[in-house]
Amino acid sequence: MLPQTSFRSAQPTTRAATTRWLATLRASGDRPWVAVLLAIIVVVVASVIAGIRATDYVGGDNDDAMRLVEVRDFLAGQGWFDMMQYRLGLAGGTLMHWSRLVDLPIAGLIAVFGLVLPPERSEAAALFVWPILLIVPVVIGVARACNNIGGRQTMLIGLGLIVLSLISNVRFQPGDIDHHNVQLALIALLVAGLTDPLGRTGGHVLAGIAAGIAIAVGVETTPLVATAGTIVALRWAWHGSRMEGAAKAFGLSLAVTVAAAFLATTPPHLYGMVTCDNLSLGFFAIATSGGTTLYLSALTASKGSPRVRALALAVSAAAVVIVTMVVAPQCLANPLASLDPLLKTLWLDRVEEAQSIVQLSQTMPSYLGFGFAAGILAVLTCLIRIWRNDKREIHVIFLALCLPTLAISLFQIRGTTFLNFLSIFPLALAVSDLRHRAQREPRSTRAELAFAGLMLASVPSVWALAAAAIASMAGTDDTVMTGVKTSACVTREALLPLVGEPSGLVAAPSNLGAAILRFTPHHVLAAPYHRNTAGMLAELNIGLASPTAAGDLLRRDGVTLLAYCTEDGQTELVAQRAPDGLYATLGKGIVPDYLAPVQTPGEAALKIFRVRD
Template identity: 30%
Template sequence: MRDGPIFTASGSRLILIGLWLATCATLIAATWQFIVPLNFRDPDDALRLVQVRDLLAGQSWFDVTQYRILPPGGTPMHWSRLVDLPIALMLAALEPLLGTPLAERITLVTIPLILLLLLALLVYAIARRLALGRGTALLAVTLLLSALSILIQYAPLRIDHHGTQVLYGALAIWALIRTDRTDGRLGLIAGAATAAWLQVSAEGLPYAVAIGGLYGLRHMLVPGRWRDMRNYVTTLTGVSALFLFGTHDLADALVPWCDSLSPAYLLPLILVTGVLIGIHPLTGDATLIRRTLPLVLAGAAGAGSFLLVARDCLAGPFQSLDPIVYQLWYRAVREGLPIWDQKSDLQAIILVPALLGFAGSALALARARQPREREAWACLIVMQIVAFAVSLSVMRAMAFAHLLALPGNAVLVIALMQQAQRLRLPPLRVLLTASCVLATPIGASAIITALLNSGEPEAGNASGVPDRFHCTTYATLRGLDALPPALLFTPLDIGAHMLVYTRHSVMATGHHRNAIGMKEVLQAFTATPDAARQIVTDSGARYLVLCLGENEIERYRTLYPRSLSAALARGRAPAWLEPVPMRPGEPVKVYRIARPAA
């Protein structure tokens, strides 16, 4: 797309802001029925608000334990205060002026949309650094703002960490593909952004390694590129340590967790940095071998130390779960499963935008005339390959894979439109130009979903809101909240909602560090009523709470037809569960747990 009169620098900025505002209006309208009642669709968003509330209520910045999950000791969370911080700051500013209910709604709508604006600006900047014209860069932004796989992470009320980590990743990529500076400043930016990414989610590890590998390859092949390599690894290490010890108390920071940035990853990183910085002055940069030797030794030291201190992390953080937790919880979380465990329509949605992006990026690389332009596209393609591979193993990673595909998507669409415009027959030219929308991520995904749709729509009502969302809201849990604060025995999927909407505590939520509580909950709901009684009463919970028709209970009822879940679904509660009447219009089922006679 050629840059016309409207695609000046200022004009492009105005267009970008206009596109973002239109997207904001669309997202707010689409989620209004959830915003007004503060109805969280994802338990992680609900629990994130609980964490922020606790922080504002006086819990230590360095203590990320959730004390209302399996009290009194609570559950250590693997979440980052970097995600909590902007939410907490905005709430703290608005609450005195607007009151808590309105302040929370405004904050939970605004924060994701601001992150989306920052991401749009980064996509535009990345496209421009790839030597694309302003018109093509704006097309990439348009594709971003219509990519459902990415937008879902920035919808109102979506305050969990996924959108934040994609944003940090985009910043790191922007610094990586800039080849116009060799003074090391871009290495600093890439290192700091990647460190923040790792602090938010350990899912950034393969990207951190890939970015480091690309900086190392540049240093090997092009003399004079040492500064970026040095600054990337030193900043990555230093800022990672700063974030780890600056957001956790010392005892927790020293635990070698596999599911978050911890000494399990930091110690090898420190060793890599030490070896690299220590050996480079001895070898210098005179020859390829001299430039390569420090990289090889540093890589070997890092890999060896990781195998020595964190070998167990190679299996991933979920392999140590109890079998019942792994099968009934982890295997039921679709976003964490590989592509071969997904339905055919989801498989296509994961694959097609990324593959279209590969085609466009390869075309752009072939057309690139300047060495810097070719280097930038080559680096992006390598990162696309890494992101694509990760998205094949973990579905939720497709958001970043699709983000990196956007510049290539834009190039491909423009190339197809230009080919269509060369046709002489006007009707055919118009038809093929219009059909170019099928080469966009949203166009291709829509066609594929229509052709391969493999699932039934979730049961809902006239409002279009699934039935299960009507059981866990402020309005439908007032009766439960009116009961004296107590420990609740609930299914995993609604545990976080109990925390955000009531004053009660819960045995477990769908968060893996509370492996003991999760195991007890799953054992109880899948055991026979008689066997479940011992588990439930021994837990110390005062009430058992569930939503009939909720996906989790329906799954247990189907898999275990003689279980407590099946009995409760049929309305046949055992004698040791005494029904507690709720208010009219409150579908949640609450039972008082009767203790055995002493």
């Protein structure tokens, strides 16, 4: 799912709420906590309204439904260390790569609400509250970081930008329980700690802890954590004893947090396994060696000359490289590079968040402004101010954070979520400085226009609105503002006929897998997760095979039910690829003898068949 906005639910409240908030902000005077509280309230109100308007209490992403399934299994007694999804894939199930650190608070909320509410309503209440709770650390982190780099006015502008960002971000609306909102909250705290005034240890302890938990929650943030560690190390090498306490605090807190998370979430029998999509021995060894060597370098070489510190840093970097090459060399490669070509063509290339900017420019060019404009503007701002020696060090820091994130986003647009977020900090500082200039030159229209123009250009949703206006004039609706339409095949009503069937194994397009697990007691062959390659390949081969061969495959894999979705994009691709295959045959209305139709209401998009022995 694209890290897109959700204007359909949030836009009506945005303009009026933000206008009232900005007016109140100016009256907050010397009470910054008032501005922070108001920002939180505005975003919470917008999220609550979006949640009330939603037709389902679970978010629209497959990951939201799968996370709920995982939490349900945990509450039903599945072990803390047992991350198998036993109902997914071929016999034996699929070992998931997610973290119990995200499952735990959601499960806790469900258990608490379950004391006074029936099961489904307790789930709904927990899923309503959880994303809203995460708004708090995000706003506080942005406020603290912006105050660190530019003072009160930069903080107020940063709050304005994060409010506008969160209001239009589905990640913080009720029902979104995937880990991406947790990651954004952790990155906000990481940046807040990283920008603490030179030499202060408290902020760098916070940064190290946030970085360690971020690695444990999901490896998408690993490049940012590595960049943050490099920033602290280089600042220590440059400033010496002034950064000693901060470097030791970050290094030690990172190493301890990662070690604690590894021991707390990894089953003992998997201590020696290296996987590159979650916290395992690989990232444990790399992160703890990096943190420990930084701590030891700062402990022993802070009083030395710049040359001594540079040498100590080089030795530390060499140690981390050696650990990486010995323990986890495979983690330096793309974890999806070895994916089966069939899966790459029929699945991965269709995953929106995994598309490159080249693919996106062909499928949804309207997203380019929303996804990239603010990030590119932030990078250019940093470069210009570094060139002018204008607050150079802080802009080097943000260039180091934004530039790799931009590079990653060019190859996989899921990175734009972090790119847009990180752009807030250098752009808020630039807008604040332009505002100061406009105040010093009250008669300068140019200064006012520069301030207002940069403020508008710093808001991704402004680019989305512009794209929508252009699309409207062109007579198209393929914009970020249209959001993502939920397939008719994954609703509770569509899957209800499956509930009445004896528990068995369902062959269905991967996009239906999480919903089937959520709404029914059945097992499914496929769901869109890279660790379920065998199950996804089995389902695709069934659809591609001739009707006769498909019957043999269904019986071989023990499939008892087949779900055929007439509007599923992957199913259409399979039918086009194999015009004489099972899915193409079903699309023509021809049903093989070994499939017995299950009665579904009217002209339902989802057709269900029993597999005869």
